[in-house]
Amino acid sequence: MGYVDLHLHTTASDGVKSPSDLVRYAKTRGLQAIAITDHDTIEGLKEGFEEGEKISFEVIPGIEISAEHSPGSMHLLGYFIDSSHPLLKHRLEYLQKARAERNPKMVEKLNRLGVNITYEEVLEASGKGQVGRPHFAQVLMGKKYVKSFQEAFDRYLKKGAPAYVDKMRFAPGEALHFINEAKGIAVLAHPNTLGLNGYSELEDLILQLLKEGLRGIEVFYPEHSPADIAQYKGLAERYGLVMTGGTDYHGIEKNGLEIGVGRGEMRLPYSMVEGLKAIRSQ
Numbered sequence: 001m002g003y004v005d006l007h008l009h010t011t012a013s014d015g016v017k018s019p020s021d022l023v024r025y026a027k028t029r030g031l032q033a034i035a036i037t038d039h040d041t042i043e044g045l046k047e048g049f050e051e052g053e054k055i056s057f058e059v060i061p062g063i064e065i066s067a068e069h070s071p072g073s074m075h076l077l078g079y080f081i082d083s084s085h086p087l088l089k090h091r092l093e094y095l096q097k098a099r100a101e102r103n104p105k106m107v108e109k110l111n112r113l114g115v116n117i118t119y120e121e122v123l124e125a126s127g128k129g130q131v132g133r134p135h136f137a138q139v140l141m142g143k144k145y146v147k148s149f150q151e152a153f154d155r156y157l158k159k160g161a162p163a164y165v166d167k168m169r170f171a172p173g174e175a176l177h178f179i180n181e182a183k184g185i186a187v188l189a190h191p192n193t194l195g196l197n198g199y200s201e202l203e204d205l206i207l208q209l210l211k212e213g214l215r216g217i218e219v220f221y222p223e224h225s226p227a228d229i230a231q232y233k234g235l236a237e238r239y240g241l242v243m244t245g246g247t248d249y250h251g252i253e254k255n256g257l258e259i260g261v262g263r264g265e266m267r268l269p270y271s272m273v274e275g276l277k278a279i280r281s282q
């Protein structure tokens, strides 16, 4: 049995590899299966799936939706979603519009801060896919306003930073609803970004999300400490949540992060995919 990576981005959102390149790369790296989980878009799934068929490599269709939450950020993964589902498509179109409104505002804010970049430059950095903050970071690096991807976020782009503009998000219940409607298995991504204080706050949130259609929790993630992992495993066992994991590989930003292995510590067995499939057939 091989290893898997269930959290990956492509050029359809803010990753660097095209879906077919990513699929081939995953196979070269010796993985057995991957899930493509681009932010708010399904545009990379068809190409990824077709490449998988071509080279006999399993590609699971997925998505990562940003939901309304504070003080941190909440991302919900949806595995095995039916990308042709009308409600899903409709909701995603709405999110595309929200991004299209937000991006020029971030350019304006940057300009007012004395950073001379244009929207065209950001669009160019994003290629054919949707625009996200990592593309702003690329432009800021390219034009030497910052030395690193992380500096771009810390100085300008992260939530609360001077060039940050919030974008419209769905409430968690709404996002869980349309993921479930599209036959997706909804999983709470990297719970350590939620900004919660301790076990009981996370437990309360999970209890709420469970009522709204949550089925799993991303236990294994490069930024999770051993204590985090133990806590999330405990919650998964207690509430019957499927455990998943992935590296969130985008191909650019996080130094030393590699598909399948993270910074060397991750080994996610294929049984994780079987766990998802078992729920799917329920």
Ligand code: AMP
Pocket (backbone or CB within 6 Å): 014, 039, 131, 132, 133, 134, 150, 153, 154, 158, 159, 250
């Ligand atoms: P967006 O979709 O435009 O909100 O951008 C989200 C992406 O930006 C995430 O997937 C990360 O790749 C990146 N990102 C968000 N916050 C940070 C941060 N504080 N530091 C580094 N990267 C970040």
Ligand code: ZN
Pocket (backbone or CB within 6 Å): 009, 013, 014, 015, 039, 134, 250
């Ligand atoms: Zn991303």
Ligand code: FE
Pocket (backbone or CB within 6 Å): 064, 075, 189, 190
């Ligand atoms: Fe995420």
Ligand code: FE
Pocket (backbone or CB within 6 Å): 007, 008, 009, 037, 064, 248
């Ligand atoms: Fe991600």
